[in-house]
Amino acid sequence: MGEITKGSLDYESTNRQIKGRGNLESLRKFFYNIDNSAAMIELDNKGRFGRFLEVKDSVCRRLNYSKDEFLKMTPYDIKEVDVQTIEELQNKLFNEESNYEMIYIYKNGEEYAIKIKGCILNLDGRKVVIITMHNNVDVKRVERLVEKIYEETEERYKRLIELLPDAVHVKYNGRIVFSNDAGAKLFGYNSKKEIIGRLEEELTHPHYQKLSIRGGNRAVKNQGSLPICEQKGIKSNGEIIDVEVVSTAITFNKDRAILSVIRDITERKKWERMLSETLKHNKILLAKTMEVDSQRTEFFSNISHEFKTPLNVILGSIQLLESMKKNNELEGGNHIYKYVNIMKQNCYRLLRLINNIIDINKADNKFLEARFCNHDIVRIIEDITLSVAEFGKNKGITIIFDTEVEEKIIACDADKIERIMLNLLSNSIKYTESQGEILVNIFDKEDKINVSIKDTGIGIPNEKLKTIFDRFEQIEYSLGKRKEGSGIGLSLVKSFVELHNGRIWAESEVGVGTEFFMELPSKQISQEESNLTYRDYSSNLVERINIEFSDIYSS
Numbered sequence: 001m002g003e004i005t006k007g008s009l010d011y012e013s014t015n016r017q018i019k020g021r022g023n024l025e026s027l028r029k030f031f032y033n034i035d036n037s038a039a040m041i042e043l044d045n046k047g048r049f050g051r052f053l054e055v056k057d058s059v060c061r062r063l064n065y066s067k068d069e070f071l072k073m074t075p076y077d078i079k080e081v082d083v084q085t086i087e088e089l090q091n092k093l094f095n096e097e098s099n100y101e102m103i104y105i106y107k108n109g110e111e112y113a114i115k116i117k118g119c120i121l122n123l124d125g126r127k128v129v130i131i132t133m134h135n136n137v138d139v140k141r142v143e144r145l146v147e148k149i150y151e152e153t154e155e156r157y158k159r160l161i162e163l164l165p166d167a168v169h170v171k172y173n174g175r176i177v178f179s180n181d182a183g184a185k186l187f188g189y190n191s192k193k194e195i196i197g198r199l200e201e202e203l204t205h206p207h208y209q210k211l212s213i214r215g216g217n218r219a220v221k222n223q224g225s226l227p228i229c230e231q232k233g234i235k236s237n238g239e240i241i242d243v244e245v246v247s248t249a250i251t252f253n254k255d256r257a258i259l260s261v262i263r264d265i266t267e268r269k270k271w272e273r274m275l276s277e278t279l280k281h282n283k284i285l286l287a288k289t290m291e292v293d294s295q296r297t298e299f300f301s302n303i304s305h306e307f308k309t310p311l312n313v314i315l316g317s318i319q320l321l322e323s324m325k326k327n328n329e330l331e332g333g334n335h336i337y338k339y340v341n342i343m344k345q346n347c348y349r350l351l352r353l354i355n356n357i358i359d360i361n362k363a364d365n366k367f368l369e370a371r372f373c374n375h376d377i378v379r380i381i382e383d384i385t386l387s388v389a390e391f392g393k394n395k396g397i398t399i400i401f402d403t404e405v406e407e408k409i410i411a412c413d414a415d416k417i418e419r420i421m422l423n424l425l426s427n428s429i430k431y432t433e434s435q436g437e438i439l440v441n442i443f444d445k446e447d448k449i450n451v452s453i454k455d456t457g458i459g460i461p462n463e464k465l466k467t468i469f470d471r472f473e474q475i476e477y478s479l480g481k482r483k484e485g486s487g488i489g490l491s492l493v494k495s496f497v498e499l500h501n502g503r504i505w506a507e508s509e510v511g512v513g514t515e516f517f518m519e520l521p522s523k524q525i526s527q528e529e530s531n532l533t534y535r536d537y538s539s540n541l542v543e544r545i546n547i548e549f550s551d552i553y554s555s
Contacts, residue, residue, distance in 0.1 A: 027123060028054050036132040041075065043120065043127040047094055049075045049086060053128065093118045093129060167262040171200050171216065172252050186243075186264055188235035205232035205240060216247065216258045225249070230265065242269040306353050310346030317343045348550035355547075360488050363495045370413040370499040374524050377410050377417070377449055378403055378442055384421045385440045387541050388429075391549055396434035399425070403442040408449055411525040416496040422548035423493050424453045424516050430552055431514075432457035444522075451518040459510035468506060469494040 031040050031054055040054040055070040063080060065073075075086045115134040120127055161168050167183035169176050176199075179192045187203050189195045200216075201209050208231040215226050225248035233243045247260040317339040362368040382401050389399040428438045436456040443450040460468060469490050497504045500520050508514035 024053070024123065027121070027128065031130055032056075034130065034132060036134055037130060038116075038133040039070075039131050041129050041131065043129055047090065047127070049090060049129075059133075089116060089118070093120055164261075167260075167264075169260045169262065170250070170252060170257055171260065172255070172257040174200055174213070176200065176203075177252065177257070183262065186235075186241075186262060187233060188237055188239070194236075203233055205234055208232055212245075230269075233262070242266045303353070303357075307350065310349040313346045314343045345546075345550055348547045352547045352550050356488050356492060359492055359495075363492070368495060368499065370416055370496075372411045372413055372525055374409050375412055375414050375417075376407055377412060377520070378405060378408050380412075380414055380417055381421060381440065381442060381451060384418055384541070385425070387545060388422070388425045388549075391545060391552075392429055392438065395429060395432075395552075397429055397432050397436050397438060399438045399440070401440045405442065405444040408442075408444060408522065409524060410449060410520065410522050412500055412520065413496075416499060418544065419548075420493050420496050420518065421451075421453075422545060423489050424518075426549050426552060427489070428453060428455035428457060428514070428516075429549070431455070447522050449520045449522050451520070452515060453518075454513065454515040456513040459512055460506065460508040460514055461510055462508075465506055465508060469504065 027040070031037050038056055038059050039052055042050040042053055044050050051072070051074050052070045055067055057067070060067050060070060063078065065078075075081065076083060116131060117134070118129050118131045120129050122128075162180050164180060165182055167186040168178075168180045169183050170178035176196055179195045181192060184190070184192045184195045187195060195203075200212065204212050211229075212231065215229070218226070226246065228244060228246045230242065230244050233241050235241060242265045244263045244265045245260055247258050249256050250259045251257070321336065321339055359368065382403070385399060385401040389401075392399040425438065425440075432438060432455045438456075439452070439454045441452040441454070443452070494504055497518055497520070502518060502520040504516065504518045506514060506516045
């Protein structure tokens with residue numbers, strides 16, 4: 001027997017090679033040396049496929065059968081191949097047409113295009129066919145086969161389109177000629193019949209109609225597809241919805257049409273807008289946070305200065321007194337009183353600053369409270385104003401009190417009203433030049449009491465009026481005045497007024513003066529909640545004024 005060499009399956013050459021081998025074992029060796037050999041099958045007397053004599057491992061793996069299983073089977077036993085396909089292959093082979101093309105579908109659903117080539121051999125009176133398989137099927141042939149499958153399963157694909165959750169429309173000459181159920185539901189119609197035949201413009205927002213028509217014409221002309229685009233649709237009830245559309249040109253009645261897949265993105269756009277607003281809001285909050293952080297930094301810088309200045313003055317006075325005592329220069333006592341007053345004045349400044357910091361911390365932590373009692377608000381404000389008038393004279397400033405009502409009992413916290421008035425009056429005195437004037441007026445508005453503090457000072461620039469009550473805000477006045485204080489006084493005043501459910505604002509003109517307005521509700525509380533009492537402001541009021549005005553008279 002000659003040596004068996006690798007080769008391809010050809011009828012004449014194969015018969016020449018196999019002639020004289022005479023036994024099945026030699027044929028098996030020949031089978032394994034043929035390129036792309038797949039199976040060796042015995043044929044019966046009628047030329048029908050019998051059982052498998054040999055099968056390559058690659059075929060076993062593809063069809064998911066073991067070799068032992070194959071050797072007990074015939075091609076008719078392969079569940080994945082229909083009888084018609086097997087009989088067509090038999091007819092080809094017996095008609096000496098050795099090539100046969102088919103689309104094979106594996107158990108996992110994968111499609112596989114193959115070319116089958118077979119050769120019938122005579123072996124001691126037995127007929128045996130050797131089959132080879134090739135996967136390099138001509139592309140156009142495969143396309144024809146696939147198209148045939150599509151035609152045979154058209155109804156299956158129609159059902160698939162109906163199952164899609166997105167709307168599918170086919171538009172021809174500007175009208176909808178096909179729609180699935182989702183396409184009708186998206187636009188508010190009860191059935192496909194109601195939407196088929198309608199113009200495309202009826203479902204498209206006017207702002208997007210020209211764009212949609214131009215895109216469709218371009219796709220038809222170029223026989224291509226359009227990129228995904230967002231637009232607005234109109235439902236049958238007039239409701240506007242956001243949609244996402246992808247379109248492509250297709251053949252319809254031997255002409256070009258547009259197939260569009262439309263998805264409702266109304267909810268997604270809503271969330272995108274909300275996200276955009278949230279991001280915008282967060283940017284504003286970030287900017288405000290950075291601004292507050294900057295203000296806090298400046299505030300602590302100012303606070304350190306406010307603490308350091310009076311402490312340095314006190315320390316300097318003490319050192320000076322110690323030096324004078326050492327040098328026996330304290331005889332007469334005038335020096336002692338002078339420096340004791342300086343130290344006392346600066347202790348007031350520290351006490352005022354500490355009180356303000358404590359109250360601002362209470363306000364931040366919602367611990368700031370008001371103790372309401374029924375008081376004569378006119379008498380409280382009058383007593384405070386007249387007591388401060390003496391301090392105004394030291395700067396050559398006239399302070400005048402006037403009221404259109406002699407008595408007005410309202411529920412208020414007398415201590416907080418005192419702090420409010422002292423702060424506003426100290427501001428007016430601080431920024432009013434000598435020979436200036438401060439007017440305090442009370443107006444009865446029945447359900448409200450209005451208090452006005454008007455000065456002839458240097459005024460506040462317009463752009464600063466809205467922020468003077470903000471935390472840490474200090475005003476750079478235009479007439480050479482430096483920033484004064486810690487920037488929390490007017491913020492506290494606003495907090496105290498709001499504790500009374502009132503409001504405060506200011507009007508000003510640079511070089512003319514400033515007027516602060518305080519509006520308080522004119523309400524009383526029951527006798528059980530309050531005893532109608534009047535606090536005598538003559539006692540300890542001077543010390544409280546000294547504390548509030550300490551930064552005016554410091555040296």
